[in-house]
């Protein structure tokens with residue numbers, strides 16, 4: 513029987529897995545932690561794995577070697593996943609010499625071979641980012657959501673979003689004239705834009721944008737807590753276990769405990785482990801700043817200075833600027 517937590521109680525952090533506890537942050541290799549978790553135990557595995565992109569925390573290897581190592585870990589994650597459970601695997605592209613390798617396409621076959629069922633390929637769309645010059649600028653990453661079995665937990669009501677046209681009515685049939693929507697809102701769909709806002713800087717490393725997000729730490733690839741919250745609310749029930757095998761600065765763990773779920777994570781970098789602990793402590797004492805779930809995206813009014821065409825680009829100046837460019841070619 514799983515214990516539930518009294519409201520407003522503080523969740524203490526353990527460093528080794530213990531199924532009678534509520535929050536475990538293991539400092540070390542995820543494969544070592546997974547060995548200590550029982551079969552069919554975790555309701556939601558949600559993670560953004562290392563991307564093989566040569567970030568501070570990873571050594572760049574060939575894509576084949578990378579996927580081989582990931583396959584071994586995923587086989588073990590499958591073992592610990594509960595029969596009603598889900599895996600949400602968030603990835604972007606691996607880019608080598610300008611060639612794009614969409615990681616979700618490679619991962620799809622790994623999960624399919626294990627017999628998992630794809631429920632959504634969620635597009636996480638970003639408004640801004642780096643501008644590439646030899647291909648279209650990338651503006652999304654994906655989350656592959658798989659379930660272990662055909663029966664699985666999916667709670668739509670806690671994650672509904674406001675309808676665009678709440679007053680819409682059926683225009684024919686037996687319900688003609690009656691309201692067609694749900695007063696609690698609509699399904700958020702598989703394109704997640706409302707979660708992006710200022711976040712893109714984290715992926716594209718634009719310093720001024722990066723420093724704008726209230727949750728940002730020094731981690732180069734941190735999840736917004738809000739993104740994990742949606743998965744936690746939809747794919748688990750209270751007191752279920754949520755596991756992030758590549759926990760970074762603990763965003764998934766925070767999203768889980770915020771909604772009275774149990775959380776386990778592993779992270780091998782001690783700086784990130786320390787930061788995750790600090791963030792969890794701040795969450796527990798109510799001082800952690802989080803972007804509220806479902807907060808609307810900032811839409812420029814057009815009056816902001818950055819939203820206006822600069823005087824240097826006015827039509828009279830444009831011809832001169834082009835001429836100058838030609839001179840330097």
Ligand SMILES: C[S@@+](CC[C@H](N)C(=O)[O-])C[C@H]1O[C@@H](n2cnc3c(N)ncnc32)[C@H](O)[C@@H]1O
Nearest residue numbers: 541542560569734735758759760761763779780
């Ligand atoms: C893409 S980041 C995840 C960030 C995380 N979602 C967050 O919100 O902070 C991947 C993390 O996995 C960690 N990592 C890489 N290989 C690992 C392994 N074998 N075991 C545990 N952690 C690992 C890296 O140090 C890095 O912090």
